[in-house]
Amino acid sequence: MNDSKVLKYVEDFMANVKAKNPNEPEFHQAVHEVVESLAPFILENPVLMKNKVLERMTEPERIISFRVPWVDDQGEIQINKGYRVQMNSAIGPYKGGLRFHASVNQSILKFLAFEQVLKNSLTSLPMGGGKGGSDFNPKGKSDNEVMRFCQSFVTELERHIGPNTDVPAGDIGVGGREIGFIFGQYKRLANAFQGTFTGKGAEWGGSPLRPEATGYGAVYFAQEMMATKGESFKGKTVAVSGSGNVAQYAVEKVLELGGKPVTLSDSSGYIYDPKGIDAEKLEYVKLLKNAIRGRIKEYAEKYPEAEYHEGERPWSVKCDIAIPSATQNELNGDDAHTLIENGCICVSEGANMPSTPEAVDLFHEKKILFGPGKAANAGGVSVSGLEMSQNSMRISWTPEEVDEKLKTIMKNIHAACVKHGKEEGGFVNYVKGANVSGFIKVANAMLAQGVV
Numbered sequence: 202m203n204d205s206k207v208l209k210y211v212e213d214f215m216a217n218v219k220a221k222n223p224n225e226p227e228f229h230q231a232v233h234e235v236v237e238s239l240a241p242f243i244l245e246n247p248v249l250m251k252n253k254v255l256e257r258m259t260e261p262e263r264i265i266s267f268r269v270p271w272v273d274d275q276g277e278i279q280i281n282k283g284y285r286v287q288m289n290s291a292i293g294p295y296k297g298g299l300r301f302h303a304s305v306n307q308s309i310l311k312f313l314a315f316e317q318v319l320k321n322s323l324t325s326l327p328m329g330g331g332k333g334g335s336d337f338n339p340k341g342k343s344d345n346e347v348m349r350f351c352q353s354f355v356t357e358l359e360r361h362i363g364p365n366t367d368v369p370a371g372d373i374g375v376g377g378r379e380i381g382f383i384f385g386q387y388k389r390l391a392n393a394f395q396g397t398f399t400g401k402g403a404e405w406g407g408s409p410l411r412p413e414a415t416g417y418g419a420v421y422f423a424q425e426m427m428a429t430k431g432e433s434f435k436g437k438t439v440a441v442s443g444s445g446n447v448a449q450y451a452v453e454k455v456l457e458l459g460g461k462p463v464t465l466s467d468s469s470g471y472i473y474d475p476k477g478i479d480a481e482k483l484e485y486v487k488l489l490k491n492a493i494r495g496r497i498k499e500y501a502e503k504y505p506e507a508e509y510h511e512g513e514r515p516w517s518v519k520c521d522i523a524i525p526s527a528t529q530n531e532l533n534g535d536d537a538h539t540l541i542e543n544g545c546i547c548v549s550e551g552a553n554m555p556s557t558p559e560a561v562d563l564f565h566e567k568k569i570l571f572g573p574g575k576a577a578n579a580g581g582v583s584v585s586g587l588e589m590s591q592n593s594m595r596i597s598w599t600p601e602e603v604d605e606k607l608k609t610i611m612k613n614i615h616a617a618c619v620k621h622g623k624e625e626g627g628f629v630n631y632v633k634g635a636n637v638s639g640f641i642k643v644a645n646a647m648l649a650q651g652v653v
């Protein structure tokens with residue numbers, strides 16, 4: 202394919218996206234990466250051009266935006282913004298998490314929903330893509346305040362979702378506690394016990410291994426990538442960012458596979474433990490983050506062998522493998538340069554879009570193993586898909602059965618990325634592989650369903 206034709210296509214496409222979606226930098230970033238990967242494929246398939254498949258995919262089917270009023274513990278009325286971006290339902294009901302974080306806005310939710318469409322397609326399960334959330338900041342709020350917020354949030358959202366329409370789950374700031382409060386209120390309103398949310402508690406319809414699935418999956422994906430070079434986690438030093446759901450279970454799986462996790466972070470800074478974060482220390486992190494709801498610097502207060510670096514990210518620590526698992530754009534070009542200089546051979550994204558475009562370009566230029574979030578972190582939504590199946594069938598699989606299915610799904614996603622991402626000379630561009638592979642299934646469904 203002629204390079205200038207591809208460049209022109211990307212330029213024109215992005216000019217149109219930017220004009221239609223002004224002031225949405227995260228959405229532009231996510232779309233740009235996908236359009237760059239897909240341009241040659243689309244230019245070779247006039248039917249995709251003629252039917253404006255990618256143009257339609259970058260326009261959400263629906264965005265719901267609403268007021269979330271609630272009363273704090275002081276009796277003061279608080280008002281937050283709530284959203285659900287229902288991006289694409291060509292291959293199944295909208296599916297994707299809810300994010301509660303002060304930074305949440307339409308741009309961030311559109312980027313997440315857009316990535317979710319391709320990610321969900323990659324899982325091979327019948328799920329469309331969506332994402333939602335609120336600018337509510339759960340930090341420092343009491344359990345009662347979080348409950349009142351969740352109840353108000355879902356009181357509006359309830360009419361827009363359902364087990365065959367849209368099935369939300371957790372993301373940043375939304376874990377087991379929040380899904381519990383949301384589901385409880387939803388059940389009252391819908392007058393039905395049904396699988397409209399995933400990430401539910403094990404005793405009330407949740408799937409075994411859903412909490413573990415994203416972190417485990419990101420490690421399984423890294424394992425697959427490394428196997429292509431005859432490498433494994435055994436004896437490898439691993440830098441992980443974040444200290445929430447994804448980070449905790451990434452560390453757990455790295456330990457199980459014989460690796461040595463040495464870092465964790467939160468939005469205030471990172472800890473470096475040169476002796477390694479072992480199983481006992483990880484249990485403390487889970488307690489600290491999931492029950493005490495404290496800060497990661499308390500790890501260094503409890504374990505004096507660890508260093509705490511205020512206001513910094515962990516990418517200057519020497520490691521063989523990096524698993525960024527906090528948030529978008531947390532690993533920039535300079536960080537990528539430092540990681541590579543320090544001998545890092547593999548980056549598997551637990552978070553969504555944690556690496557900036559400059560970082561991704563460098564990983565590709567230096568030909569290290571790089572697994573983009575929409576492939577590497579697809580384990581979470583995959584087990585959510587399995588939770589939906591178990592709810593529909595009214596059965597419950599064992600943790601071993603779910604883990605086996607998760608491993609198979611991650612292996613298949615890896616294989617699909619290799620199939621569509623292998624370049625001359627054998628290098629696998631997993632970004633291209635994931636984008637092309639995820640796109641084909643959604644595009645075919647859209648073509649079959651007419652202009653909708």
Ligand SMILES: NC(=O)C1=CN([C@@H]2O[C@H](COP(=O)(O)OP(=O)(O)OC[C@H]3O[C@@H](n4cnc5c(N)ncnc54)[C@H](OP(=O)(O)O)[C@@H]3O)[C@@H](O)[C@H]2O)C=CC1
Nearest residue numbers: 372373374415443444445446447467468527528552553581
């Ligand atoms: N949960 C899931 O199943 C899935 C999650 N993901 C992605 O993984 C990432 C982490 O999600 P998850 O673990 O569920 O969320 P959690 O809320 O459990 O944890 C988020 C972690 O990231 C840190 N963090 C959040 N925002 C920032 C920021 N702006 N700068 C630095 N650190 C930050 C948090 O620190 P602090 O406490 O200080 O805010 C916290 O340690 C997100 O990108 C999410 O979209 C992807 C697939 C599935």
Ligand SMILES: O=C(O)CCC(=O)C(=O)O
Nearest residue numbers: 297298370372581582585
């Ligand atoms: O499990 C889900 O539905 C949501 C997972 C998610 O939000 C994600 O993959 O980014």
